[in-house]
Amino acid sequence: MKPILISPTELAGHLGQPQWRVLDASVELPSPRFDQDYRVASGREGWRQAHIPGALHADLLHDLALPEAPFSFAWPGPQALANGLARLGIAASSHLVIYDRGDGFWAARLWWMLRSVGIHAQVLDGGLSAWRDAGLPLEQDESTPVPVAPQRLEQGPGxxxxxxxxxxxxxxxxxxxxxxxxxxxxxxxxxxxxxxxxxxxxxxxxxxxxxxxxxxxxxxxxxxxxxxxxxxxxxxxxxxxxxxxxxxxxxxxxxxxxxxxxxxxxxxxxxxxxxxxxxxxxxxxxxxxx
CATH class of the missing domain: 3.40.250.10 (Rhodanese-like domain)
Structure with a gap:
């Protein structure tokens, strides 16, 4: 099994390979200005403005969450997660790399979700900042995923x-x-x-x-x-x-x-x-x- 973390240069060497899929898991959650100042928004617009070539936006606020839960980002369960991944074109054979545009917390969240259903993914160490610091290219094209059939996922114990x-x-x-x-x-x-x-x-x-x-x-x-x-x-x-x-x-x-x-x-x-x-x-x- 590959390590949990992957460096920007290693990921750059695999971009464009058929089974490699890169996901931007960013969500916008500003620091509170006062008590109960809760503001949250999808990170999709930031993804549109600049992302790793070929990366798709994984929406942890809506598509990969349980919308009827009383709190944000709720674990959706295996079937809903499988359906969301299928809409992103993620197949069982896909090699997933996750990053975000912030502190790495959102990428870790999606990594944990995937790990709980037996999907191994890698996290880009340092996120988009590390990619930029390495002088690697970004793009603004809004890639449209090609949906695939959902995987059959089961939640592991714990x-x-x-x-x-x-x-x-x-x-x-x-x-x-x-x-x-x-x-x-x-x-x-x-x-x-x-x-x-x-x-x-x-x-x-x-x-x-x-x-x-x-x-x-x-x-x-x-x-x-x-x-x-x-x-x-x-x-x-x-x-x-x-x-x-x-x-x-x-x-x-x-x-x-x-x-x-x-x-x-x-x-x-x-x-x-x-x-x-x-x-x-x-x-x-x-x-x-x-």
Whole structure:
């Protein structure tokens, strides 16, 4: 199996090969200006303006999500995901490479979705910024995919956890270590949050997803990543239950943990967008007690 990450120069060498498909998974989600300032839009327009040659836009907000869910970007399930991939012309034989125009979180989200149904994909390390920095070409042509028959996909065990499962972890009825992948300021509740309440789930550890990247937006080398995450976390009893605001930053942390050998990772799909909206569910601010 190929590595999770691929470099811009390696990807450039495969562009145009029949089975290689490149997907831009970007979504526009600006930082909140004040509490509950939630603004989200498709990344399609940015894709139109500039993308890797031949890349298609994978719409995580609509086409590859569950539109009737009470939170954005909801995991659509295997069949809806298969249908969305088929509309993009993605066949079982396709070799997928995913990138985004931001911090790599959206690419990680789609990677996690695909991994949960047994599809191996690679993530462009450093995203579109790394591609630009390498002096590689961009295009503006709006490619039209040729649909194919949907694959038959099945969700593997693990990968996702719903609100009821997280409540069971909090109640001590189910094993799990809660980890918040948001920034320290959002975790502590000292800055504006786009969600209904500030803070985090009680008892959570804070491992900001940005700590797994270097200054250029590339994932840290594996050995450095192990040092950054720390032996206490990497050797902690699992499963590791990751959440953030909408299951996006947490996906980047899930990718990093997968690279260093943790395969008992669950992603809380609704994250704070769902949890904070229910005033009956507990949240707290400040640091987690040692």
């Amino acid at each position: 990968f996702w956890i719903e609100r009821q499962g997280v409540q069971a972890v909090l109640a001590g009825e189910r094993p799990g270590l809660l980890i918040c992948a948001l920034s320290a300021a959002l975790f502590h509740g000292t800055t504006a949050s786009r969600y209904a309440r500030r803070g985090h789930l009680p008892g959570s550890l804070n491992v900001p997803a940005r700590t797994v990247f270097d200054a250029q937006g590339r994932y840290l080398p594996r050995r450095q990543l192990q040092q950054e995450l720390g032996s206490d976390l990497l050797q902690a009893p699992g499963p590791l239950v990751l959440y953030c605001g909408g299951g996006i930053s947490a996906a980047a942390l899930a990718l990093a943990l997968t690279r260093v050998g943790r395969d008992d990772v669950l992603l809380y799909d609704g994250s704070l967008q769902e949890w904070a909206a229910d005033s009956d569910l507990p949240m707290t601010t400040g640091a987690t007690p040692a």
